Every structure is written in C-alpha cells, then in structure tokens.
Amino acid sequence: MKHNFDFLVIGSGIAGMSFALKAANSGKGKVALICKTSLEESNTSKAQGGIASVTNFKVDDFEKHIEDTMIAGDFISDRKAVENVVRNAPEAIKDLVEWGVNFDKTPQGNYDLHKEGGHSEFRILHHADDTGNEIQKKLLEAVKQNKNITVFEHYYAVEIITQHHLGVKVTRKTPDIECFGAYVLNPETNKVDTFLSKVTVMATGGVGAIYATTSNPNIATGDGIAMVYRAKGTVKDMEFVQFHPTVLFNPAETHPAYLITEAMRGYGAILRLPTGEEFMHKYDPRLSLAPRDIVARAIDREMKIHGLNHVCLDVTHKDANETRKHFPNIYEKCLSIGIDITKQYIPVCPSAHYMCGGIKVDLNGESSIKRLYAIGECSCTGLHGGNRLASNSLIEAVVYAKSAFNHVMKVIDGYSINDSVPLWNDDGTMTNEEKVLIAQDEREVGQIMSNYVGIVRSNLRLQRALKRLDLLYEETEELFKRVKPTKDICELRNMINVGYLITRQAIERKESRGLHYTIDYPRHD
Numbered sequence: 001m002k003h004n005f006d007f008l009v010i011g012s013g014i015a016g017m018s019f020a021l022k023a024a025n026s027g028k029g030k031v032a033l034i035c036k037t038s039l040e041e042s043n044t045s046k047a048q049g050g051i052a053s054v055t056n057f058k059v060d061d062f063e064k065h066i067e068d069t070m071i072a073g074d075f076i077s078d079r080k081a082v083e084n085v086v087r088n089a090p091e092a093i094k095d096l097v098e099w100g101v102n103f104d105k106t107p108q109g110n111y112d113l114h115k116e117g118g119h120s121e122f123r124i125l126h127h128a129d130d131t132g133n134e135i136q137k138k139l140l141e142a143v144k145q146n147k148n149i150t151v152f153e154h155y156y157a158v159e160i161i162t163q164h165h166l167g168v169k170v171t172r173k174t175p176d177i178e179c180f181g182a183y184v185l186n187p188e189t190n191k192v193d194t195f196l197s198k199v200t201v202m203a204t205g206g207v208g209a210i211y212a213t214t215s216n217p218n219i220a221t222g223d224g225i226a227m228v229y230r231a232k233g234t235v236k237d238m239e240f241v242q243f244h245p246t247v248l249f250n251p252a253e254t255h256p257a258y259l260i261t262e263a264m265r266g267y268g269a270i271l272r273l274p275t276g277e278e279f280m281h282k283y284d285p286r287l288s289l290a291p292r293d294i295v296a297r298a299i300d301r302e303m304k305i306h307g308l309n310h311v312c313l314d315v316t317h318k319d320a321n322e323t324r325k326h327f328p329n330i331y332e333k334c335l336s337i338g339i340d341i342t343k344q345y346i347p348v349c350p351s352a353h354y355m356c357g358g359i360k361v362d363l364n365g366e367s368s369i370k371r372l373y374a375i376g377e378c379s380c381t382g383l384h385g386g387n388r389l390a391s392n393s394l395i396e397a398v399v400y401a402k403s404a405f406n407h408v409m410k411v412i413d414g415y416s417i418n419d420s421v422p423l424w425n426d427d428g429t430m431t432n433e434e435k436v437l438i439a440q441d442e443r444e445v446g447q448i449m450s451n452y453v454g455i456v457r458s459n460l461r462l463q464r465a466l467k468r469l470d471l472l473y474e475e476t477e478e479l480f481k482r483v484k485p486t487k488d489i490c491e492l493r494n495m496i497n498v499g500y501l502i503t504r505q506a507i508e509r510k511e512s513r514g515l516h517y518t519i520d521y522p523r524h525d
Helices: 014-024 062-072 079-098 131-144 223-228 264-268 292-306 322-326 328-336 392-414 435-452 459-481 487-508
Strands: 002-010 031-035 149-153 155-159 179-186 191-202 241-248 270-272 311-314 346-355 358-360 372-374
Touching: 002 014, 002 179, 002 241, 014 031, 014 131, 014 149, 014 392, 031 179, 031 191, 062 079, 079 392, 131 149, 131 392, 149 392, 155 223, 155 487, 179 322, 191 223, 223 358, 223 487, 241 292, 264 322, 270 292, 292 311, 292 346, 322 328, 435 459, 435 487, 459 487
Parallel strands: 002 031, 002 191, 031 149, 191 372
Antiparallel strands: 155 179, 179 191, 241 346, 270 311, 311 346
C-alpha cells in the first residue's frame, strides 16, 4: 500500500512533534507522524531534570551558557552549533509555552530555575521532577488537535527509500543521495507499506536499549541511526555514549532503570559510599556537581575498588517538605521500594543514558542525504561534542526542529513525490518463527555493550566486542533475508548496527576524550 504525504516525520518525541506542529501549520501540506509504539512513549517523557535556556539575563548570559557547553563537550563541540542552540533557546521556550507547556514559577512569577552539573548559573526550567512528561503531554495534545497531522501509532519504519531502491548502485561516495520516504511496517496487515514524501525527518531518539542497563525505554534501539547508515548517510561521534551517574539501583528493574535526576545533586544531594563516606573530593573540585562523565567514572571506580553494586545519594540533610515538594515522583518511586529519601540514602549506579553522536547534520538539521533531516537525539549537530551538558538535549531538539522547518520552507516547493518507487518485495520469504533466537541475540548485544563498550574501555575489550557483533550481524542478516519483516528482527538489526558503529568509532579514537575513556590512552590533565 502507498501513502503520499508532503512531510514524513519518523519519531514522536519532542523533536518529531515540534517539527510536525510547525509543518502542519505552514500551509505547505499534510504531515505523517510515524510512531513505533504509542504517542505517549518516548525518551522525552522520561526526562526529569529540565530544559536549559538563559532566561534570567540579570545574572546569566549566552556567553556563559556557550562556554559551559564547550567545557562539558571537552571542546569537541562545534561552536556554531552551540551558538545556534544557546542563542535560539529563549525563542524555543516561548514555542513550548505557546503549545501549553507549564514550567514551574516562583511566587513572584519568575521561572523557578534549577542548577545542574556543569552549569555556572541557575538556568534549568522544569516542571517539578517530570519536565519531559509535561512537554510530551502538551505537545501530544496539540498534535491530536491538528487536522493536518495523521498519526500512525505502532507503525515501524524499516528502511528509508533512496535511489538504491530504484536500481541505482549507491555507495558512501555517491554524490547527491536523495530520500524519497520510507518503507514502514503496518501493524494491522503485518505488511510493509510505502510512505512517499517530499521531505523526511528522522526523529527516532536514542540507543540506550542496546545496553543491559539503561534509563531509556525499550524502544530506544537506534533505529534512525541504523537506517541512515545503511542508506550510506554519514554517522558521527558514536563513541560518545553518556552514562547517567545516578539511576536508582533496583535489580528488579533494568529496562528502563529509574532515573534520579541531576537536579537532585543541584539541590544539594551528596554522593556517598554506603558507609556514609564521601568520595567525590578525590576526583573533582566540583564534587557531586562535576560533569556527568567525571561523576560516572568516579562512581564506577569506587564500585570496583570496594566491590559494590551501587553507591548512595544522600538528601537526608535537606528539609523534608522541600524535598517532597521538589521531587514528588522520585519520593513516591523510592517509597514504593521501601526507601524514604528524607531519612534514608538512595542507592544509585551509572546507566546508559544519552547518545551524543548520531546522524551528522548541518546547521539546518539536514543530513548528508538530500531531503532527509535528523533532529533530536538521533542527530549529531555538534552541540554536545564529547559529552552532553545536562538539560541541553530537550532544548536542542526544539531549536533544531525549528532550524529544519525554516530550511524546509525555503526548498520544499522544488521537491515532488517520486511515484516510481516500487512497493516492498517480500516474495519467497516466510513467517519468522525464531523469536527465541531474536530475544537471545538482543540479550547478547546488551551484555557485549555493557561489558566491553561501557564507561571504561580498552583496545582488547573493543576488539572482542567487534568480533562478537560481527558474528551476530552475519547471523541476523541471513535470517532477515529469509523471513518477513517484524518489529523484533528489525530492532535487532538496528541494535547490532548501532553497537558496531559505537565500537568501531571508539576503536578509531586513539585518545581518552569526553565520554570515551580507555585505559590504553589514559588522560594526563
């Protein structure tokens, strides 16, 4: 079955919905929004801490936010991308407010700003401790009310369509690769539909689910990055996987692990060993408010030194009522497993959290493939460099959604639907009955990535990971060619592709930099 749309948006988090809303109100046509599960489920909805923007110009300014971002990114960040996000952040906040997002305010009516690790000023806007959920909810309401947006829930993008599907040989050296839409699995028919568009926007989120423990939902399997890589698009900086230092240690819950927001350390929580002893003074003068890579490595080291499976976050010295008011969801969550955070330490450990690399895009959000844009966590804008500054991700998604939209408006009239694209051909393939193999291989990918491509790496570990992923790749591709596509096998393919990219690009970086830390090239700073 063929569907024709002016705009095809794959992914329904803050990036995808921001772009869809702008495109739908542009007068330039209809929008298809592809959502692999329900509209409610995304990485956006899990973001607790907040969204970074300079709003209090009495004490803060753009240069401070730019410098904080460059420092956190270990000066790998693209300064133009950093300036683009920071200077356009206040306008992006206005857009969110217009879509109905409520940020907490002081009794005086100003934004109640938090401070998080790596920030030199209070500049984090938030909604209690579930900012992402508030944003997702309000954008979702706006999307549902917009008659120019058709939402396809539980549809799964399998591949993007390029000249390759028209019989043209496409390599990484092919100039002017173009995207004509995507092949998408229809859950009602279990067949692959053809979605054709003038412009395609990849907003598929992150990759955390390829690790054994992650703060991401199970849907974060790196689909967009893998699809674009297979289509010969440029993918960059995949070695920079951010591990959040503090997820709730709860062996019963690994996917997704429950995030204890960085804002809690900004509020005054202290990292301690279970004995009560502090340890961050051994690693950084900023103590518990050091950037995430430093804190995650410090916790990882302390856990290894002492044979622990977690350390602790202590907020018992703070006013109990204030703690409950600022962190109501964290309070309730911990209480549900028998921990009163106003009286007891919170057990925490690092967990895969955020991908700083991804599909390489320019300042307009356009990838190396024409007519294909990438925004949000699946993209590599250059903002994050070697390490993401806390709460910069949500603002990046909104700013680049607008940048992409502005550029699309200048060029879309020159594009048309390519009706010569063939339907998906699955002749001769059979129904996949090997779900047990897929489940086993997914677990194996998680173990390989966590054990060999985690917070601390080595050449030996990385080479071992590459060999095992290579074997899984061969087996999975062979199975994929023989069976009809299902969400399970497509996700597994993507997980293996993304794991391979992270590992290979980690091998290629012959230094410890930002989030990529290897014992073979230790830092001497």
